[in-house]
Amino acid sequence: MSTPILEVRDLRVEYTTPAGPAQAVSGVSFDLAPGEFLAIVGESGCGKSTMLFSIAQLLTYPAQTVGGSVKFDGVDLTTLSAEELRQHRWRDISVVMQSAMNALNPTLSIAAQLADACRAHTDWDDEKIARRSAEVLDMVSIDVAHLKSFPFQLSGGMRQRAMIAMALLLEPKLIIMDEPTSALDVVAQRSLMRQVENLRRSLGFAVLFVTHDMSVVSHFSDRLAVMYAGEIVELGATREVFDHPRHPYSNGLMDAFPSIVGEKRELTGIAGNPPSLVNPPGGCLFAPRCHFATDECREFRPELISVEEHAVRCHLVNPRVRS
Numbered sequence: 493m494s495t496p497i498l499e500v501r502d503l504r505v506e507y508t509t510p511a512g513p514a515q516a517v518s519g520v521s522f523d524l525a526p527g528e529f530l531a532i533v534g535e536s537g538c539g540k541s542t543m544l545f546s547i548a549q550l551l552t553y554p555a556q557t558v559g560g561s562v563k564f565d566g567v568d569l570t571t572l573s574a575e576e577l578r579q580h581r582w583r584d585i586s587v588v589m590q591s592a593m594n595a596l597n598p599t600l601s602i603a604a605q606l607a608d609a610c611r612a613h614t615d616w617d618d619e620k621i622a623r624r625s626a627e628v629l630d631m632v633s634i635d636v637a638h639l640k641s642f643p644f645q646l647s648g649g650m651r652q653r654a655m656i657a658m659a660l661l662l663e664p665k666l667i668i669m670d671e672p673t674s675a676l677d678v679v680a681q682r683s684l685m686r687q688v689e690n691l692r693r694s695l696g697f698a699v700l701f702v703t704h705d706m707s708v709v710s711h712f713s714d715r716l717a718v719m720y721a722g723e724i725v726e727l728g729a730t731r732e733v734f735d736h737p738r739h740p741y742s743n744g745l746m747d748a749f750p751s752i753v754g755e756k757r758e759l760t761g762i763a764g765n766p767p768s769l770v771n772p773p774g775g776c777l778f779a780p781r782c783h784f785a786t787d788e789c790r791e792f793r794p795e796l797i798s799v800e801e802h803a804v805r806c807h808l809v810n811p812r813v814r815s
């Protein structure tokens with residue numbers, strides 16, 4: 493891999509709860525190359541969105557980052573002041589939220605919201621702001637006439653594309669996307685994903701993309717990280733993880749969604765529920781739901797071990813070396 497643009501090491505996030513701290517993200521580490529598309533998948537509550545917000549330094553109480561580092565272009569974002577972070581936001585890293593209707597201001601036109609972002613992060617004059625606003629709207633295939641529109645006058649798909657236009661304003665090197673397609677129908681999802689992919693290829697930004705829908709990212713991401721109970725349990729090239737999932741949880745996820753090619757098959761879910769993150773069990777966190785669990789699995793927590801470019805956290809795949 494070329495020099496990573498993002499290096500996440502041993503990232504840990506806790507939520508304060510009446511029952512004690514809940515370990516929402518436990519020791520997550522990965523690299524992201526310039527221009528790469530890394531998808532993070534996993535069921536609701538597995539910590540994927542919390543991890544994204546921690547990387548973007550956007551967590552608020554009761555969540556807090558309690559350990560690890562997030563290096564962007566060699567700078568550890570976890571050590572920066574609010575003002576220093578402001579310098580990086582939009583210019584270097586931008587975030588597209590899950591629901592555009594919540595993220596966009598309903599009382600301002602799209603032009604006014606694009607201008608606000610420009611004024612907060614650049615010294616551009618009105619003419620340059622107007623030119624750039626029209627450019628980014630055109631990039632996401634929204635007619636520039638909609639600069640005058642208010643969010644409620646746009647369709648769901650157009651609102652999400654307007655959010656992506658805002659994210660592109662200052663040509664960031666990394667765009668973080670938190671389930672941007674979850675409120676869209678399947679046709680709008682596919683159209684948005686194609687648009688993101690074309691823009692990534694032409695502009696060269698990297699994408700960190702969170703979703704619980706495996707089919708959304710299957711054709712668009714370079715690599716896939718599967719999260720379970722706050723940990724990455726498998727990380728590898730997307731095609732490889734889809735075609736040969738090695739962790740029993742990844743395998744279960746693959747069996748839980750339909751394919752539009754190949755034979756029709758019965759879909760199976762994964763029985764049981766994720767463990768408590770306040771009092772997580774010892775050993776492998778997936779053991780209570782895993783058909784292959786052994787006494788060793790219930791006693792010893794597996795490490796995420798890489799063989800070449802593929803990393804898996806499972807004793808079955810990486811047998812423990814007994815001392």
Ligand code: SF4
Nearest residue numbers: 776779782789806807
């Ligand atoms: Fe299943 Fe054991 Fe692997 Fe955990 S370590 S996923 S319990 S086989």
